[in-house]
Amino acid sequence: MKRVLALLLFISIFSSSELVKAENPEEPVLTTEAAILMDMQSGAVLYGKNEEAKMYPASLTKIATAIYAMETANMDDQVTVTDEIEKIDGTRVYLNPGEQVTLRKLIQGMLINSGNDAALAIAIHLDGSKDKYTKSINDFLESRIGVKDTHFVNPHGLYDDNHYTTAKDMGLILNYAMKNPEFREIFGTKEMEWDGESWDTTIHSHHRMLKGEIPYEAVTGGKTGFVDQSKQTLATTAENGKIKLTAILLKSEFKREIYEDTKKLFEFGFANFKSVQVRKGEQFKSGKLKYKAGEDLYMTEPIQQSKRVIDEGGTLRVENGSGKTIQTVELKPLIEKKPEVKKTSEKPEQSGILSLNALFGFGLLIMASAMWVLNRKQKKHRRFRSR
Structure with a gap:
């Protein structure tokens, strides 16, 4: 049992040292x-x-x-x-x-x-x-x-x-x-x-x-x-x-x-x-913040372990496994466009047409009322003369 434990301990130490060597x-x-x-x-x-x-x-x-x-x-x-x-x-x-x-x-x-x-x-x-x-x-x-x-x-x-x-x-x-x-x-x-x-x-x-x-x-x-x-x-x-x-x-x-x-x-x-190509407009995210590459560019990344860290100013840091910065890249904030509400000309035109129609109808009503009043006066006048 002691030999087994010693062997496991040796393997663990060897593996850890190899991992550190790979990261650094x-x-x-x-x-x-x-x-x-x-x-x-x-x-x-x-x-x-x-x-x-x-x-x-x-x-x-x-x-x-x-x-x-x-x-x-x-x-x-x-x-x-x-x-x-x-x-x-x-x-x-x-x-x-x-x-x-x-x-x-x-x-x-x-x-x-x-x-x-x-x-x-x-x-x-x-x-x-x-x-x-x-x-x-x-x-x-x-x-x-x-x-x-x-x-x-x-x-x-x-x-x-x-x-x-x-x-x-x-x-x-x-x-x-x-x-x-x-x-x-x-x-x-x-x-x-x-x-x-x-x-x-x-x-x-x-x-x-x-x-x-x-x-x-x-x-x-x-x-x-x-x-x-x-x-x-x-x-x-x-x-x-x-x-x-x-x-x-x-x-x-x-x-x-x-x-x-x-x-x-x-x-x-x-x-x-290794070198990685980044195209203009490619997006990067950090929490709720989004950024994009302002131009075509290349980034250098470690082959073994690589990490991308973006600060609130939009600076992208490429880090190796031990946190050493390999390269920094300046990104631009991604401004997402709000959905556009289409403004059609139908409503204003329709409202204009409705207003004109209402005005025309109102005018017709006045004219009809005036004719009705005039017609009643004429009937009264004829009845008065027939007496």
């Missing part, structure tokens, strides 16, 4: 200094480590340059490369001053091969100079995307003490850019033929997971970065049919470690979360 999935331990994992569609933050700390992005800057160019210019624009590109350091696609290249091709060379000369050529084409580009890109990122802790002074990410961002802001920028079909296509390109005036070759993505050097089938796009001050930086997107994920990692000492950390984040996200 263990977050990955990373060596990278700052990181964030986000649901690409809902924007929910699924994991964060120093995600709001000021960091140097290196070539992840080119993600911002690309989406800024795509939304403010024509991809088929012919760009004339200026002399400034000869002074650029780092990775290049070897443009020549005076060379004519389409904006699309420059963006491809910038994102796929990380060409700093292509990035500078884009900035000068868009705004006339690097200084004007600086003001324009920061205005764009703040007003269009909503970043709060980012300031860029160049289009390529070469080190400058005043050129910084955060993992969270870079996640917001990449999520925004991934809504653009042309950006998604280029961001996920592994290789392309490059035919330039001085460089005829095949350019390849530098992202090891994207091009298959580090196998991970779920990866859909990626961008690498490195300068001495930023160390290794990495932006990667992945999806598994249930959720689309964005991972930003900033300042890792070694390439091997930053890819291992990225893989840890994706495995954590895929194992524990």
Whole structure:
């Protein structure tokens, strides 16, 4: 009997610990200094480590340059490369001053091969100079995307003490850019033929997971970065049919470690979360209060246990089994229309007709009475004369 009781106690303790583990999935331990994992569609933050700390992005800057160019210019624009590109350091696609290249091709060379000369050529084409580009890109990122802790002074990410961002802001920028079909296509390109005036070759993505050097089938796009001050930086997107994920990692000492950390984040996200689409007008209820979604949106929910809580202000909180908030969504109050009472024109018209009929009948009665009185007077008058 004692052995049976001990066995039952062990099973009970083991089951309870497994339940707690399911409700509170263990977050990955990373060596990278700052990181964030986000649901690409809902924007929910699924994991964060120093995600709001000021960091140097290196070539992840080119993600911002690309989406800024795509939304403010024509991809088929012919760009004339200026002399400034000869002074650029780092990775290049070897443009020549005076060379004519389409904006699309420059963006491809910038994102796929990380060409700093292509990035500078884009900035000068868009705004006339690097200084004007600086003001324009920061205005764009703040007003269009909503970043709060980012300031860029160049289009390529070469080190400058005043050129910084955060993992969270870079996640917001990449999520925004991934809504653009042309950006998604280029961001996920592994290789392309490059035919330039001085460089005829095949350019390849530098992202090891994207091009298959580090196998991970779920990866859909990626961008690498490195300068001495930023160390290794990495932006990667992945999806598994249930959720689309964005991972930003900033300042890792070694390439091997930053890819291992990225893989840890994706495995954590895929194992524990799913994305749910909510259509505009979909209703939610909290007690006697009713709310609706004001627009089409996505919500991130835990796979194991999920709870939706709505406060009186209409804020919907998605919580996991332990009560941790995964995402908040602002809803609109549902105002139910009262049944309309149809007002027909029959009654007023009928009442008008009845009034007219009554008046006409009353007039006829007066006329008949008057004729009757007149007729009696005439009879009296005739009888009086006959006497």
